[in-house]
Amino acid sequence: MDKTRIWIIGAAVVMVVIVALGWVVAIQPQLDSASAADTQTASIAKTNAQSAAALEQLKKDYKNLPALQSKLATLQKSVPSDQSIPSFVDELYGIAAKNGLTITNWTAADAQAYKPVQPVAGSAPSATPSPSATPTPAPSVAPTPAVAGPTAGVPPVVNSLITAANFAAVPVTVSVNGPYANILEFLHGTQTGDRLFLVTAFSSAPSTSGPGFDGTVSGLIYVLTQPEAAAAKK
CATH class of the missing domain: 1.20.5 (Single alpha-helices involved in coiled-coils or other helix-helix interfaces)
Known part of the structure; x- marks a missing residue:
């Protein structure tokens, strides 16, 4: 090479x-x-x-902020961050006056801490129940039986965000005097007012101290403690 x-x-x-x-x-x-x-x-x-x-x-x-703020204000009025008993009593007096009734007495007990509801085992969740018509009781001399509690068989609504630490119920009882039909309208008004009010008992009977009927409504108003709201008030 x-x-x-x-x-x-x-x-x-x-x-x-x-x-x-x-x-x-x-x-x-x-x-x-x-x-x-x-x-x-x-x-x-x-x-x-x-x-x-x-x-x-x-x-x-x-x-959409204004609409959301308006909805929030309505919800906060329905379930406020404090008991707001005076404003609720004012609302009761307004409902009574609207129906031509006289409030003869009212009481508010100490708030009760919320007890989480345990779903019944084996109960199947259902859609939002349709309201059923409740027959209007006729006036009678005997006291009207107490209103029954929540409809049997309807699964309770459970939310892990609602606890005994931030949610409480305040027992309230109010007595009114006036026509029986007007007392029923008052009963309806307490359940459709600005403040969320769960009626737990209702009774009525002819008044022994004057004309018309005496009616007594017992129920619960609710308080949802919000940390940011409590801090703002300090």
């Missing part, structure tokens, strides 16, 4: 080595960097899309 051929073979080997080193040292890192940049770009694009969607939702929520 002559020297020329050896030099040609040597030069070819050197060129291959140079190309290989160029690939390893220069080209491959650039390709890796480009691949990493593509991955990062895709990640940024995904994040931007998520942020844009969140921003769009915030814009929609902001437009």
Whole structure:
């Protein structure tokens, strides 16, 4: 083999080595960097899309903010963060006056801590029950039997956010005097007023001290203690 051929073979080997080193040292890192940049770009694009969607939702929520604030105010009036007995009594007097009745007595007992309701084993959840018509009792000399509690067989509503630490019930009893039909309207009014009021007992009888009937309504109003509301009042 002559020297020329050896030099040609040597030069070819050197060129291959140079190309290989160029690939390893220069080209491959650039390709890796480009691949990493593509991955990062895709990640940024995904994040931007998520942020844009969140921003769009915030814009929609902001437009609906007045309605949400109005709904919140109604709910806070229904179940306030304190007992607010005076305002509830004012509401009772307003309902009584509207129906031509006289409130003869009212009492409010100490608040009772909420006791979490345990669902009955084997009771299947049901859709919101349809209100059933309750026959209107006719006036009688004997006292009207006490109103029954929640409908039997209807599964209780359970919410883990409502606990004995933040929810309480205040027993309230109010007595009125006037026409029997008006007392029934008063009973309905207490259940549809601004303050949530659960009627637990109702009785009526002809008045022994004057005209008309005497009616007594017992029930519960509720208090939902909200940490942010309590802190704001301090």
